[in-house]
Amino acid sequence: MPNNNVHTPHQHPPLWLVITAVLFALLALLPLGFVLGIAIDTGWQTVKALVFRPRVGELLVNTLLLVVFTLPICTFLGVTLAWLTERTQLPGRRLWAILAILPLAIPAFVQSYAWISLVPGMHGLAAGVFISVLAYFPFIYLPVAAVLRRLDPAIEDVATSLGNRPRVVFFRVILPQLKLAIWGGALLIALHLLAEYGLYAMIRFDTFTTAIFDQFQSTFNGPAANMLAGVLALCCLGLLLIEATSRGRTRYARVGSGSARRQYLYALRPSMGWLCLLLPITLTVLALGVPFITLSRWLLLGGTAVWNNPQLWPAIWQTLTLATSGAVIITLCAIPTAWLSIRYPSKLYRVLEACNYITSSLPGIVVALALVTITIHAIRPIYQTEITLLLAYLLMFMPRALINLRAGIAQAPVELENVARSLGRTPLQALFSTTLRLAAPGAAAGAALVFIAITNELTATLLLAPNGTRTLATGFWALTSEIDYVAAAPYATLMVLLSLPLTWFLYSQSKRTAGL
Structure with missing residues (x-):
């Protein structure tokens, strides 16, 4: 069956449109070209001296630990919460579904500000993981919830008719269908962890981004900042490669629109229902309650003067x-x-x-450094x-x-x-x-x-x-x-x-x- 969204072979796109797309692609490669050009211009000996030193190793360990601890927690919370709000009879599930996405409206550095205001002693890896989870778990929740809404209920019916219990159906049938959503959300979170500056600067946790910014402020685009930017760029590209190679070749689409009925909602025992409520309540209090209470407190202390x-x-x-x-x-x-x-x-x-x-x-720090260098010189x-x-x-x-x-x-x-x-x-x-x-x-x-x-x-x-x-x-x-x-x-x-x-x-x- 032909694809109705594709032009026939004898037709060609307008040349000016192709040229425009090529120019934007070349423009997009400027930061990568900057990183490569700086490395070549600096020379191998200087690059080796700047990259292979204890400080870079410390930053690499900090960044890797942040990713290793944050991603599994965000994945567990996002998938569990999506399942509870989309596929169970959780009390108030529609309200919790809305509240689960609202942390996206709060910048990560505002989350950090709120918690530092409440607990001034927060710092280090544990604080970084804790606040990162509160800021970024919706990136897993949103795509997983979207996939759960679109899944064909007939798939679960067939698995259940074969005698599988709900838990087995979830792990063997549903969870594999969520793979792309989970990987995509996890990749987005990981890239945010590598790029975030304000959150970690506030809690005094050193990452590549905070170190690059400090180097830039002290030496104004010196070689050390550029080399750290190069290592950070390699880390980002490595994450993209891992995500691309781990998707697999499984087909997740279906032919037709599936069953024309709503998803089946699993009943929760009264005791289990109230226990499951602890998850959305806790996340709402930590990710939304603390920032809004903190902001309200500071606004009340400042009075009308802060708005002047x-x-x-x-x-x-x-x-x-x-x-x-x-x-x-x-x-x-x-x-x-x-x-x-x-x-x-x-x-x-x-x-x-x-x-x-x-x-x-x-x-953003790498893109900014590239544009600073290019605009100054060219x-x-x-x-x-x-x-x-x-x-x-x-x-x-x-x-x-x-x-x-x-x-x-x-x-x-x-x-x-x-x-x-x-x-x-x-x-x-x-x-x-x-x-x-x-x-x-x-x-x-x-x-x-x-x-x-x-x-x-x-x-x-x-x-x-x-x-x-x-x-x-x-x-x-x-x-x-x-x-x-x-x-x-x-x-x-x-x-x-x-x-x-x-x-x-x-x-x-x-x-x-x-x-x-």
Whole structure:
């Protein structure tokens, strides 16, 4: 059966669209080229001296331990909570499903701020793992819950009819279907762990990102910072390779729409039901209760005076301006690659798409260092301008728009484009008048993800923002660095309030996609 989303072989994509996608792919490879170029320019002897030293070994151990401890805990909590809210008669399960995604609206460094305010002595690996789990477990919960909503109940019926108990059905039938969702969420968490700066700087836990930032501040883009960035980039690429090779070749799709009925909800014994409630209650209190109580406490202590900070309202405007313009620009820039990958799924266009994913896996600190070096030496007029900052956001967050656009374009029949072109529309007019209209919900979801990411972005903004630019994230960071937690509270509160509606929108989109 032919794929209705693919153009016929005699048709070719517009040349300008291909050139645009190639340019974006080459642009996306700039940070990797920077890391490689710095290593070559520095020379092997210097590279060896900077990389093979005890300090790098210590940072590597810290980072690996953080990943090794955090990922299994996040996986257990995310899968268990998704199962309880989607497939059992847990009391209030819809409420707990909503509360499970709300930590995504709280930046990780705000979580750290809340816990440091409550327990000033928190520091080290244990504190890093604890706060990381609270900040990132929804990255496992969301995709797993989405898969559980879409699973065909007939699969479980067949397994049950063969005499298998519910526990056996879960481990032998359902859990294998969750593999891709778990791996994808775990990869996302691992990349966040490698990239995060504010969370670990607050609890005085050294990782590659905190060390790179310290080196940059002390030596301004010295060789040590660049070499640490190179090691961190290799760690990120290693994670991508592990995830890609561990997926396996199992087929997870099904032919047809499956059974036209709702998922079966397993009953919980009264005693077991109340026991299972402990998990969502505990996570809600720790991941949401503590941040909101802490912010409320600082806001009450500060009174109305904290809202009169003359730098607060310009920070709101600059955050909204950067996040909105970045979301629009990045979503538009993702259109050529997304459209080509769906309409002309050749190896070339898949490679172009992959370039964006690989580069986005690099931490913001690496992207920022690359752009600082390139703009200083080659494009000085845009150094420390909003152009450079938006370019960094483009390199870091393009896949967030790309993935959702691909899904939206895939659901738009190619025949509509062909009809529009037969009526005299140009390929560009046909694309915008038909396909992109149908793909609008996917584009909106991608733009929402980019908006949230830019609103809460810290490291690249700290390094690249023009003088005088103060976003909510950088303003919050400046005040917490001065231990002025009262003045920092409005900045954190506004970041959360900006992210909450979009987090709810993303949750609603996932429900509609599942047909619920």
